[in-house]
Amino acid sequence: MVFESLAEKLQGAFSQLRGKGKLSEKDVKVAMREVKLALLEADVNFKVVKDFINKVTERAIGESVLQSLTPGQQVIKIVNEELTALMGTEQVKIEFASSPPTILMMAGLQGAGKTTTCGKLGHILKKNGKRPLLVACDIYRPAAIKQLQVVGEKVDVPVFTMGDQVSPVEIAKSAVAHAIKYNNDVVILDTAGRLHIDEALMEELKKIKEAVNPKEILLVLDAMTGQDAVNVAEHFNSQLEINGVILSKLDGDTRGGAALSVRAVTGKPIKYACVGEKLTDIEEFFPDRMASRILGMGDVLSLIEKA
Amino acid sequence: DKTRKGITDKIDDLFNSYGEIDDKLFDELEEILITADVGMQTTMTLIDLLKAELKVRKVKDVHEVKTVFKDVVEKMLTEKDNKPFSIEKTPTIIMVIGVNGVGKTTSIGKIAQKLKDDGNRVMIAAGDTFRAAAIEQLKVWGDRTGVPVVHQSEGSDPAAVVFDAIQSAKARKVDVLICDTAGRLHNKVNLMNELAKVFRVIEREYPEAEKEVLLVLDATTGQNAIQQAKVFNEAAQITGIVLTKLDGTAKGGVVLAIDSELDIPVKLIGVGEKVEDLQLFDAHDFVEALFN
Ligand SMILES: Nc1nc2c(ncn2[C@@H]2O[C@H](COP(=O)(O)OP(=O)(O)OP(=O)(O)O)[C@@H](O)[C@H]2O)c(=O)[nH]1
Ligand SMILES: Nc1nc2c(ncn2[C@@H]2O[C@H](COP(=O)(O)OP(=O)(O)OP(=O)(O)O)[C@@H](O)[C@H]2O)c(=O)[nH]1
Ligand SMILES: [Mg+2]
Ligand SMILES: [Mg+2]
Numbered sequence: 046m047v048f049e050s051l052a053e054k055l056q057g058a059f060s061q062l063r064g065k066g067k068l069s070e071k072d073v074k075v076a077m078r079e080v081k082l083a084l085l086e087a088d089v090n091f092k093v094v095k096d097f098i099n100k101v102t103e104r105a106i107g108e109s110v111l112q113s114l115t116p117g118q119q120v121i122k123i124v125n126e127e128l129t130a131l132m133g134t135e136q137v138k139i140e141f142a143s144s145p146p147t148i149l150m151m152a153g154l155q156g157a158g159k160t161t162t163c164g165k166l167g168h169i170l171k172k173n174g175k176r177p178l179l180v181a182c183d184i185y186r187p188a189a190i191k192q193l194q195v196v197g198e199k200v201d202v203p204v205f206t207m208g209d210q211v212s213p214v215e216i217a218k219s220a221v222a223h224a225i226k227y228n229n230d231v232v233i234l235d236t237a238g239r240l241h242i243d244e245a246l247m248e249e250l251k252k253i254k255e256a257v258n259p260k261e262i263l264l265v266l267d268a269m270t271g272q273d274a275v276n277v278a279e280h281f282n283s284q285l286e287i288n289g290v291i292l293s294k295l296d297g298d299t300r301g302g303a304a305l306s307v308r309a310v311t312g313k314p315i316k317y318a319c320v321g322e323k324l325t326d327i328e329e330f331f332p333d334r335m336a337s338r339i340l341g342m343g344d345v346l347s348l349i350e351k352a
Numbered sequence: 353d354k355t356r357k358g359i360t361d362k363i364d365d366l367f368n369s370y371g372e373i374d375d376k377l378f379d380e381l382e383e384i385l386i387t388a389d390v391g392m393q394t395t396m397t398l399i400d401l402l403k404a405e406l407k408v409r410k411v412k413d414v415h416e417v418k419t420v421f422k423d424v425v426e427k428m429l430t431e432k433d434n435k436p437f438s439i440e441k442t443p444t445i446i447m448v449i450g451v452n453g454v455g456k457t458t459s460i461g462k463i464a465q466k467l468k469d470d471g472n473r474v475m476i477a478a479g480d481t482f483r484a485a486a487i488e489q490l491k492v493w494g495d496r497t498g499v500p501v502v503h504q505s506e507g508s509d510p511a512a513v514v515f516d517a518i519q520s521a522k523a524r525k526v527d528v529l530i531c532d533t534a535g536r537l538h539n540k541v542n543l544m545n546e547l548a549k550v551f552r553v554i555e556r557e558y559p560e561a562e563k564e565v566l567l568v569l570d571a572t573t574g575q576n577a578i579q580q581a582k583v584f585n586e587a588a589q590i591t592g593i594v595l596t597k598l599d600g601t602a603k604g605g606v607v608l609a610i611d612s613e614l615d616i617p618v619k620l621i622g623v624g625e626k627v628e629d630l631q632l633f634d635a636h637d638f639v640e641a642l643f644n
Contacts, residue, residue: 082392088574091387154572155597155625156453160484185625187492192485195506199484240600267453271389271574273602294452297537299576322452322482322535 066109068116073105076120087300087339090275093309101127125336132305132332137289137314139166142260145230146178146221150257151291152250152281153265155238158293158319160189162265163235164196165319165327170231177202178229180220182253183237184209193235200324203229213237214252221257234259241280250285261288263316266307268295274303275310282311292330293319302339373406373414381421388605388642391575394612398425422639429611429618429635436632437592437619439472441562442527445518445554449547449588450568451580452535455596455622457486459568460530461493462622462630468499472527477517478503479510479550480534490532496627500524510534510546511553518557529561538583547587566619568594571604581610595633596622603642 077098084094101124110119141147149166151159163179170177179197181204183189190206197204205220217234224232234253239246254262264278264287281287290311292304295318304315315330378399385395401424402417411420446463448456460476468474476499480486487503494501502517514531521529533550536543554563567590569577584590595604598621607618618633 085386085392086575088389088576091383154600156455156570158453186489188485188488191488192483195484240597242601267570267572269451269570269573269576271572271577271602271606272387273389273572273600274574276601277572294537296540297451297576298539298579299574303574 068105068108068110068119070106072116073102073120076105076117077102080120080124083340084302084305087302087341088269088271088274088306089302089339090272090306090309093275093306096309097127097131121340121342125340125342128305128336128340129333132308132336133314134332136329136331137316138329139261139263139316140288141231146224146232147230147261148221148232148234148257148259150234150236150250150253150259150262151265152236152262152285152287153238154240154267154277155186157238157265157267158291159183159238159265160192160196160235161322161324162263162291162293162317162319162327163193163233164200164202164324166233166317167197167202168200168324169327170233171200171202175231176229177231177233178220178224178227179204180217180232180234181206182213182216182234184211184213184216185237189235189237196324203227213249214256217253217257232257241277247280247284254285263287263289263291264307264313265291265293266303268292268301268303269297269299270303272306274306278307278311278313282313287311287313289314289316291315291317291319296320296326300339300341301335304335305339373412373417377414377417378403384643385605388603389574389577390605391578391609394609397612398428398608401428418643422643425608425639425642426635428608429638432611432615432617439467439470439528439562442472443521443558443560444528444562444564445521445558446528446530446564446566447533447551447554447588448531448566448568448594449533449584449590450535451537454535454568454570454573455594456480456535456568457489457493457532458625459566459594459596459620459622459630460490460532461497462627463620464493464499464530465497465627466630467528467530468497473525474499474528474530475517475521475524475526476501477514477529477531479513479517479531481506481508481510481513482534486532486534493627511549514550515553515557518554522558529558538580538587544583544587551588564592565590566592566594567616568596569604569607569610571595571598572600572602573606575606575609577606578609578613581614581616585614585616590616592617592619594618594620594622598641599623599629604638605642 081098105123110116153159167177181190181193194204207216262285264281318328318330320326402421450456464474478487478490502520504513565588567584621631623629
């Protein structure tokens with residue numbers, strides 16, 4: 046794979062260059078080809094890669110090579126810094142409404158991990174002293190309601206359902222009323238998976254949004270998503286104005302370039318990382334770690350950080 | 353739809369506006385393939401194949417490049433002897449495997465209906481005993497299709513469920529037994545071992561059955577699908593791929609990479625959530641869609 050050897054290739058590309066001078070245009074261009082390949086293999090969107098490479102090239106040309114680094118490492122350092130900056134430099138948490146209940150709405154493609162994530166969020170919030178309520182707004186997928194009920198039971202968080210014969214908009218509205226009555230300070234809406242190009246179903250989400258005005262709309266995105274991640278994120282964002290992204294299935298061995306693509310096209314932060322099927326498998330998201338994962342060079346980077 | 357049109361326009365631009373076949377043309381072709389998730393390596397392989405073919409056919413006119421390229425890709429997808437999806441011998445046992453959320457259970461519902469319509473006696477085994485409400489989900493599909501579902505309770509041993517299902521399938525003289533499995537990431541060793549255990553039960557209990565092992569891949573998945581195919585293939589000798597969610601805007605181009613690196617044919621495609629949203633894979637249509 047291109048990845049495993051990116052560091053080596055960069056070092057190789059610079060092996061002729063012994064002095065510790067400045068990075069020349071030619072050298073940077075050679076290195077950037079390898080970086081470009083690595084990012085593409087990591088599923089970072091093609092256009093995002095192009096823009097990124099242009100930006101990094103501009104910055105790198107003429108930059109002095111640090112005493113402690115080789116020119117190859119110097120390029121990696123710049124690439125990593127820019128990538129981290131693009132990912133967002135700090136963690137962004139979920140915001141709570143000034144007057145409860147805080148309403149969180151999950152959205153995303155089929156199978157992304159929405160229902161599971163509802164349970165995970167319920168678990169975290171409960172641990173932090175909140176009284177969350179999970180709401181079954183997926184009336185389409187076979188046994189979706191039952192799934193949420195099982196999940197809710199596992200984390201000991203109540204689940205509000207009205208069966209599958211009531212519209213999701215009505216369910217959401219009733220759930221909020223229920224939450225107010227029973228002092229649930231966070232309402233988490235599970236919604237059905239849908240394609241970003243499915244106009245009828247996107248309209249449904251808009252109606253839920255209008256009806257209950259969620260504090261946050263969170264796009265749940267599978268970390269293994271390929272080039273199409275930008276289309277998905279752009280559509281969900283333009284229709285719903287999402288507040289952030291939750292990245293799922295990061296426990297796999299994907300490089301997760303989709304994270305960068307989505308961040309670049311929507312500018313919205315990634316708020317959580319899901320790392321397994323268990324309902325405790327959710328973590329805060331660290332943009333810098335994601336950057337080095339996408340680059341596939343954790344070891345090299347930690348060396349450079351020490352330099 | 354905007355996205356699709358964008359790409360179509362781009363392709364038409366590409367093949368119509370260039371006066372000559374030059375590097376810029378190949379660069380743009382490269383871009384189209386990359387954005388379809390074909391991956392860098394396979395893209396470069398395909399473009400080399402295209403260049404060679406253009407030389408052989410002495411193509412000079414830009415307008416012919418597209419047709420030649422489609423031929424090249426289609427040839428790559430069809431040159432291995434991949435027989436279409438069909439039940440050739442009974443009894444057959446179909447194992448459906450893949451990572452989380454790709455569409456295994458839904459595809460099983462669709463496949464069950466199709467095989468039943470073809471005149472087979474079909475049975476489903478609820479081998480996912482882990483996922484919340486996986487059994488209930490499969491039972492809904494059983495009701496929809498009128499196909500019996502053999503199951504135990506959540507948390508039971510999947511190998512035991514499959515064991516039971518095989519005995520039941522034998523007793524009821526079932527033609528095709530389809531086994532659902534829990535979604536598992538290929539890098540989880542313990543989960544892959546669990547799968548191996550299920551396969552050992554099948555070897556031991558149902559040696560007379562024809563085996564079909566379908567790996568379900570989500571068309572939205574990027575380059576990780578190659579790794580999924582490799583690792584599952586080592587564990588389970590995949591006989592075919594089911595490529596789901598092709599009703600979205602993703603092209604599923606990564607199956608080209610899988611085809612070029614591994615010898616696994618795509619057999620079925622999923623194009624929606626309804627029982628009828630299953631189609632036999634057609635290389636020609638797939639290549640057309642790659643460009644539309
Ligand atoms: N390995 C792993 N699996 C996950 C993770 N999050 C969810 N899953 C699994 O992914 C599959 C789909 O998860 P769901 O929560 O049902 O996804 P969904 O988005 O609600 O799906 P639909 O409602 O059908 O659109 C299940 O098998 C989950 O157990 C994760 O972080 N890691
Ligand atoms: N649009 C679309 N959705 C699909 C297709 N196939 C499956 N789905 C949806 O994808 C989601 C996940 O499907 P499942 O069949 O539960 O996937 P799975 O692989 O069994 O999931 P786990 O058992 O959790 O690993 C559901 O919402 C399905 O309705 C398809 O071809 N197109
Ligand atoms: Mg769900
Ligand atoms: Mg399933």
